[in-house]
Amino acid sequence: MAGRIACGLFSGVAILLAVGTAFGQGMQTFKNERAAQRHCPSDTVVWLNISSANYHFKGGTWYGRTQRGYYVCKVEADKAGMRAWTSPE
Numbered sequence: 001m002a003g004r005i006a007c008g009l010f011s012g013v014a015i016l017l018a019v020g021t022a023f024g025q026g027m028q029t030f031k032n033e034r035a036a037q038r039h040c041p042s043d044t045v046v047w048l049n050i051s052s053a054n055y056h057f058k059g060g061t062w063y064g065r066t067q068r069g070y071y072v073c074k075v076e077a078d079k080a081g082m083r084a085w086t087s088p089e
Contacts, residue, residue: 028072029070039073046073047063
């Protein structure tokens with residue numbers, strides 16, 4: 001039981017460090033979709049879930065709906081090491 005908790009905590013900290021580093025490397029975050037689209041007019045705007053470091057596309061179930069997240073440009077998210085969310089089978 002303690003091992004599972006430690007593993008979960010380690011994973012959570014690793015994700016937070018990855019996302020924090022990404023923010024420091026120039027990935028701009030936005031509270032609304034329109035502002036993100038103005039920042040990257042030729043790119044796709046995605047919703048970045050900062051708890052999981054996954055992003056979601058417009059039209060998807062979780063786009064703009066996770067508890068903690070921001071609108072970001074897909075190219076910047078990819079460069080920062082974020083990844084597209086894939087539905088578990």
